[in-house]
Amino acid sequence: MSPRKQGYFFVLVTMCIWGGFTLFARLNAQWHISAWDIAALRFAIAFLILMPILIYKKDLAFLWSKHAVILALIGGVIYCLTVYTAFLYAPAAHAAIFLNGCIPICTAIAAYILFRQPFDKHTWVSLAIMITALALMSVLMLRGNASAFGVGDLLLFISAIWWGIFTVLLKQWKLSAWHSMASVAIWSAIIYLPIYALFLPKHFMEVSPVHLAIQGIFHGVFVVIIATLTYVAAIQRLGAFKTGSIVTLAPFIAAILAVPLLGESLSPSIVVGLVGMGIGALQPWRWFRQDSLAQKIQQQNKQD
Numbered sequence: 001m002s003p004r005k006q007g008y009f010f011v012l013v014t015m016c017i018w019g020g021f022t023l024f025a026r027l028n029a030q031w032h033i034s035a036w037d038i039a040a041l042r043f044a045i046a047f048l049i050l051m052p053i054l055i056y057k058k059d060l061a062f063l064w065s066k067h068a069v070i071l072a073l074i075g076g077v078i079y080c081l082t083v084y085t086a087f088l089y090a091p092a093a094h095a096a097i098f099l100n101g102c103i104p105i106c107t108a109i110a111a112y113i114l115f116r117q118p119f120d121k122h123t124w125v126s127l128a129i130m131i132t133a134l135a136l137m138s139v140l141m142l143r144g145n146a147s148a149f150g151v152g153d154l155l156l157f158i159s160a161i162w163w164g165i166f167t168v169l170l171k172q173w174k175l176s177a178w179h180s181m182a183s184v185a186i187w188s189a190i191i192y193l194p195i196y197a198l199f200l201p202k203h204f205m206e207v208s209p210v211h212l213a214i215q216g217i218f219h220g221v222f223v224v225i226i227a228t229l230t231y232v233a234a235i236q237r238l239g240a241f242k243t244g245s246i247v248t249l250a251p252f253i254a255a256i257l258a259v260p261l262l263g264e265s266l267s268p269s270i271v272v273g274l275v276g277m278g279i280g281a282l283q284p285w286r287w288f289r290q291d292s293l294a295q296k297i298q299q300q301n302k303q304d
Contacts, residue, residue: 007237019250035084045220047189068183075166076188090152092258101277106164133276140269
C-alpha cells in the first residue's frame with residue numbers, strides 16, 4: 001500500500017473507534033454501568049497492558065514529568081468522568097453537537113487564553129457558523145415546547161472544554177504520541193483507582209459480566225491505545241488538517257447510526273444542529289487548500 005492508502009486505512013480505523021465511543025458510551029446508560037465504574041475499567045485495563053511494556057523497554061523516565069501528571073488529570077481523569085456522566089443523560093446526536101462539534105472552538109479559545117495564540121480567519125468563520133446553528137436549534141426546540149439544553153448537554157460542553165485544554169497543552173509541551181498516551185493511561189490509573197477503591201460507589205454486581213468485558217476492552221484497549229496510535233499514523237501520512245477533518249465525521253455518523261441501533265430519535269432541531277456544527281467543525285472550504293504540514297514538508301524538500 002502507498003503511504004496515502006495507508007493513511008486512509010488508519011483514518012478508517014480511527015473513525016470506527018471514535019464513532020464507536022459515542023455508541024458504546026451511550027450503551028452504558030442502557031446497561032446500567034456508572035461513570036465511576038467505566039472509568040475504573042478503562043484506566044485499569046490500559047495500565048495492565050502498558051506498564052509491562054514500559055518496564056520491558058525501560059522507558060519510564062518521562063512519567064516523572066509534571067507535564068505527564070497534568071495531562072492525565074485533564075485529559076484522563078477529569079475528562080473521562082465528565083464525558084461518561086454526560087452520556088448517561090444526553091443522546092448520541094447531542095454528543096456530536098455539544099462535544100465533538102465544540103472541541104475545535106474550545107481548543108482555539110484555550111490556545112488564546114493560555115498562550116495568546118490569535119484566532120485565524122477559519123476559526124472566526126467556524127465560530128459564526130456554530131453559533132448560528134446553536135441559536136437556530138434552540139429556537140426550534142423552544143417552538144416544539146422542548147427544553148433547549150439539559151444537564152447532559154452542559155456536561156458535554158464542559159468535556160469539550162477539558163479536551164480543548166488538553167489538546168493545547170499536548171501541542172505546547174511536544175510529547176510524542178506514545179509518551180502522551182502512556183502518560184495519560186498510567187497516571188490516570190495511579191490517581192483515580194485508589195480514590196475509586198476507597199471512596200466511590202461501585203455497581204459491578206448489578207451489571208452483566210459480558211457487558212463489563214465488552215466495555216472494558218473497547219474503552220481500555222481500542223480507545224486509549226489503538227485509536228491514539230492510528231490517529232498519529234494517519235497524520236504522518238495525510239497531514240493534520242485532512243486527518244482531523246475526516247475523523248471529525250465519526251461522531252456525526254454515530255449520531256445517525258444511534259437511531260436504528262439504540263432507538264434514539266432525530267428531531268428537525270437536532271438535524272439543524274448536526275449540520276451546522278458539522279460544517280463548522282469540518283471547515284469544508286479548506287479541503288481544496290494544501291495542508292500546512294504538507295506545505296512545510298514541500299518547502300523543506302525544495303530547500304534540500
